[in-house]
Amino acid sequence: LQIINPKYTASAVRKDQYPDSGLPEIAFLGRSNVGKSSLINSLCNYRGLARVSGEPGKTQTINYFSVELREKDGEAIRRTPFFLVDLPGYGFARTGGQKRQMWSDFIGEYVTQSPHLVMLCLLVDLRHPGLDIDRQAYQWLSEHGVPLQIVGTKADKLKASEKRKNMIMLKQIFPTGHDAVVHSSLKKEGSAALLERILMSLDE
Numbered sequence: 750l751q752i753i754n755p756k757y758t759a760s761a762v763r764k765d766q767y768p769d770s771g772l773p774e775i776a777f778l779g780r781s782n783v784g785k786s787s788l789i790n791s792l793c794n795y796r797g798l799a800r801v802s803g804e805p806g807k808t809q810t811i812n813y814f815s816v817e818l819r820e821k822d823g824e825a826i827r828r829t830p831f832f833l834v835d836l837p838g839y840g841f842a843r844t845g846g847q848k849r850q851m852w853s854d855f856i857g858e859y860v861t862q863s864p865h866l867v868m869l870c871l872l873v874d875l876r877h878p879g880l881d882i883d884r885q886a887y888q889w890l891s892e893h894g895v896p897l898q899i900v901g902t903k904a905d906k907l908k909a910s911e912k913r914k915n916m917i918m919l920k921q922i923f924p925t926g927h928d929a930v931v932h933s934s935l936k937k938e939g940s941a942a943l944l945e946r947i948l949m950s951l952d953e
């Protein structure tokens with residue numbers, strides 16, 4: 750199972766800017782610096798697809814990448830096209846007297862109103878399960894009926910025993926009906942499991 754042909758397609762901050770190709774969408778959301786760009790790049794095997802930056806809060810648009818999920822079943826090869834949707838990171842306090850919001854309104858608009866969203870991967874740092882900001886995001890998303898997959902990032906920073914412990918915590922704190930995927934972009938771990946989940950939700 751692998752992602753092929755990743756191509757940047759569009760950016761949007763309003764509903765009328767969403768691409769209207771009718772492809773199903775898998776979105777990625779998480780706190781700034783959680784490792785979202787690295788995960789997207791590692792899933793797609795494409796270094797510079799989503800930017801990796803030391804500057805949290807920089808990506809401020811919804812970015813669409815058209816991709817195909819390639820699946821080999823014996824001799825047969827199936828390709829499932831979809832959009833991978835990169836949402837801006839949340840939890841980064843912007844300067845000025847602006848009222849502090851969990852995230853930009855257009856993120857809420859996208860997750861509640863995009864007609865083609867089939868699953869949202871909520872990324873949380875595996876070292877810090879249950880941060881307030883992530884709990885709030887989870888709460889809001891579940892209340893709005895968004896189908897969620899929790900992904901614990903930067904798994905390479907933990908010992909095996911801590912990984913297991915924190916994975917159980919993720920399951921308790923963010924009950925979604927599916928186990929969290931434990932992922933490391935550095936060690937290329939967890940991508941296969943996540944691609945399986947993506948395929949499952951595209952097939953539903």
Ligand code: GDP
Pocket residue numbers: 779780781782783784785786787788800801802803805806838902903904905906932933934935936
């Ligand atoms: P984003 O803001 O959520 O897109 O996060 P980035 O992908 O830009 O990553 C933020 C920082 O965490 C960067 O310095 C990355 O090199 C680092 N990082 C991301 N993923 C991993 C990982 O799996 N393991 C380790 N050790 N560091 C990571």
